[in-house]
Amino acid sequence: MDFLDAFLNPEIIARYLPALIRAVWVTLWISVLVVISGLALGALLAGLRAYQKRWLSWPIVLFADLMRALPPLVLMLVLFFGLPSVGIILADWFVLYLILTLVLAAFVEEIFWATMTSLPRGQWEAGAATGLSFLQVLLHVIFPQALRMNIPPLVNRSLTISKMTAYGSVIGVKEIVSVAGSAQAFSGSATPLTMAALAYLIIFYPAMLLSRYIENRFHYEH
Amino acid sequence: MTAAQPLPTLEITALEKRFGETQVLRSIDLKVQNGELVFVIGPSGSGKSTMLRCCNRLEEPTSGAIHVSGKPMLGIPRKELDRMRLQVGMVFQGFFLYPHLTALKNVTLAQRKALKRPRAEAEARALEMLDKVGLKHKADAMPSELSGGQQQRVAIARALALDPKVMLFDEPTSALDPELVGSVLKVMRDLREGGMTMIVVSHEMQFAREAADRVVFMDGGVIVEEGPPEEIFGNPKSDRLKAFLSRVSGEAA
Amino acid sequence: MDTIIDAFFNIDIMRQATPLLLKGAWVTLQLCAVVILLGLCGGLALALLASSRSALLRLPAFVFIDIFRAIPPLILLILIYAGLPFVGVRVPPFVAVCIAFLLNNSAYFAEIFRSGIKAIPRGQMEAARATGLSPSQAQAWVILPQAIRNVLPDLLSNVVEIVKLTSIASVVSLSELLYSANMARAVTYNSSPLVMAAGLYLLLLWPLVRVISRFQRGLSISH
Numbered sequence A: 001m002d003f004l005d006a007f008l009n010p011e012i013i014a015r016y017l018p019a020l021i022r023a024v025w026v027t028l029w030i031s032v033l034v035v036i037s038g039l040a041l042g043a044l045l046a047g048l049r050a051y052q053k054r055w056l057s058w059p060i061v062l063f064a065d066l067m068r069a070l071p072p073l074v075l076m077l078v079l080f081f082g083l084p085s086v087g088i089i090l091a092d093w094f095v096l097y098l099i100l101t102l103v104l105a106a107f108v109e110e111i112f113w114a115t116m117t118s119l120p121r122g123q124w125e126a127g128a129a130t131g132l133s134f135l136q137v138l139l140h141v142i143f144p145q146a147l148r149m150n151i152p153p154l155v156n157r158s159l160t161i162s163k164m165t166a167y168g169s170v171i172g173v174k175e176i177v178s179v180a181g182s183a184q185a186f187s188g189s190a191t192p193l194t195m196a197a198l199a200y201l202i203i204f205y206p207a208m209l210l211s212r213y214i215e216n217r218f219h220y221e222h
Numbered sequence B: 001m002t003a004a005q006p007l008p009t010l011e012i013t014a015l016e017k018r019f020g021e022t023q024v025l026r027s028i029d030l031k032v033q034n035g036e037l038v039f040v041i042g043p044s045g046s047g048k049s050t051m052l053r054c055c056n057r058l059e060e061p062t063s064g065a066i067h068v069s070g071k072p073m074l075g076i077p078r079k080e081l082d083r084m085r086l087q088v089g090m091v092f093q094g095f096f097l098y099p100h101l102t103a104l105k106n107v108t109l110a111q112r113k114a115l116k117r118p119r120a121e122a123e124a125r126a127l128e129m130l131d132k133v134g135l136k137h138k139a140d141a142m143p144s145e146l147s148g149g150q151q152q153r154v155a156i157a158r159a160l161a162l163d164p165k166v167m168l169f170d171e172p173t174s175a176l177d178p179e180l181v182g183s184v185l186k187v188m189r190d191l192r193e194g195g196m197t198m199i200v201v202s203h204e205m206q207f208a209r210e211a212a213d214r215v216v217f218m219d220g221g222v223i224v225e226e227g228p229p230e231e232i233f234g235n236p237k238s239d240r241l242k243a244f245l246s247r248v249s250g251e252a253a
Numbered sequence C: 001m002d003t004i005i006d007a008f009f010n011i012d013i014m015r016q017a018t019p020l021l022l023k024g025a026w027v028t029l030q031l032c033a034v035v036i037l038l039g040l041c042g043g044l045a046l047a048l049l050a051s052s053r054s055a056l057l058r059l060p061a062f063v064f065i066d067i068f069r070a071i072p073p074l075i076l077l078i079l080i081y082a083g084l085p086f087v088g089v090r091v092p093p094f095v096a097v098c099i100a101f102l103l104n105n106s107a108y109f110a111e112i113f114r115s116g117i118k119a120i121p122r123g124q125m126e127a128a129r130a131t132g133l134s135p136s137q138a139q140a141w142v143i144l145p146q147a148i149r150n151v152l153p154d155l156l157s158n159v160v161e162i163v164k165l166t167s168i169a170s171v172v173s174l175s176e177l178l179y180s181a182n183m184a185r186a187v188t189y190n191s192s193p194l195v196m197a198a199g200l201y202l203l204l205l206w207p208l209v210r211v212i213s214r215f216q217r218g219l220s221i222s223h
């Protein structure tokens, strides 16, 4: 059949499967790195902002605004094409990693901050009244609560941004889309593109179900 | 002046507090001796909570001095303040247990992080305190699984476990259903018998009559009258106290 | 310092690129209008299906939503634009973008609407039915208006995400803002047009991002 031949040609699947599997690994490890460092950086920024020092909060808010308002693809292109002209050359995968980490951190910071400011004042005061330092209250009382209350949005945001690793194709990172794109060009078949879509489905469909499960669980716990 | 007056456990001197333009406390002086239970009454907005909160600097006093066993609470570095706060236990109207931690962990957290007690010691101490408030069997319960009265008793255990010199209670039973009030008052009574120094802001006048050494009446940010409970309730002097008491007993009746 | 200004904030080059970028911005705006509208309609329809009592309607809706939330819109777009010609269907870039966005945005909007509907207490439906409204009337006049009001902040966040997402249309040579800016960069060998595009995105989205943060503001922190 025409359609199957174009989109799911077995011969082409067999030919490009190994390359695609390698690309899946690239996508996966960049995603994992982004999620870990994005969460950590976002939490750190929210923590710093809690000190409510103007010279600290101001740049943090500005950073979070910019990273949430600018398309990541634009940021990536600015860095990728702009930096070499001032003598800084970054690896393509590092540009991808850096931008996605910063974007995720901005969202995580906002999510944490919203919770930190909406927790009852008494939570901060109970900690302080028992002699915990501000940092200890933050680490042992506030953050664990902020984390628990926000697992669904944190998971969703992490997944959304992990999928943005696909943007790496635009600057030549050898991840799923870029490998599938060149395979399509070489083979003259749409099959590698279908394979790419299926690869994402295999990775992210279970993740979607998981996030749905988490959402329900945390919904009923209240 | 007595020759050898003992050092007060808590001493408030010329305490003032302003929120912007509004003067909430004006020149409060109060000495609480070791083992004493001072009961504070007064109309809403008279500054009772603010006074308690100034004592461990949850509110920053505008001027005046606070001393705990002779050591200053004000004008000390942040680190020192955290250490001083350990000596002043605080119980809130809204309990404020940490919802993500079990009852036991609520009681061990500050012991371990602020007092740096080893885990085993902190847990032993926590269990002892939970036992004292009658909740040893609830050590592994989450706050959401406890009744209001139980939560408040865990909150008391959380403060007690740090071996404070003085305990401050800000309307500890006001958020509780009537049938749960008794359990918390019983714990407070036990504490008093054990010799704990306490300042209690509350509307439980019956408790004041039975348990207080001294009753302090505040109105408009000043201490209007103070004395033993029999005096304050039986023979009020100022008109403001008389009016307050008749209003309160009117509500109770 | 000078090299940085020259590489990223070159006024002359920005001035040259302005007409092209404004044209691109206009295309972006048109694209946004179309895909947001499509996404809202598709999302609402899906959400109603997903909230239905019949599993026969609910299940396919959920599968659709999860599939299109799992696949990155970029690969979806490429598959439609570069794949369909292999079976003899040629679609212009604008249409390809609209189809890809319809599939992706509907899924995201559906999740938002659905969570809003789910949060409305059962009693609301019962009360509406008790006053003689049919199920679909109750849905339309009682449940949905409340649900939509509750999820307004999420809808706004999603709109911001979609506007940013339209930048991927550059990959299929649709001459929207990023594509135009990247063209200008390639011609001038200078990144200033990209920075200028970023500025235009900011102009449009920064106010919205501020509004979203406002929605979430709570009490203050006590020291």
Ligand SMILES: Nc1ncnc2c1ncn2[C@@H]1O[C@H](COP(=O)(O)OP(=O)(O)OP(=O)(O)O)[C@@H](O)[C@H]1O
Pocket (backbone or CB within 6 Å): B019, B024, B042, B043, B044, B045, B046, B047, B048, B049, B050, B051
């Ligand atoms: N953070 C604040 N900012 C401004 N005003 C405040 C603040 N906290 C308290 N006040 C004001 O200080 C006054 C005293 O408040 P406080 O809470 O100490 O009264 P209270 O005697 O405890 O009253 P209640 O019996 O209602 O608890 C009130 O008029 C209150 O409005």
Ligand SMILES: [Mg+2]
Pocket (backbone or CB within 6 Å): B048, B049, B050, B170, B171
């Ligand atoms: Mg009060």
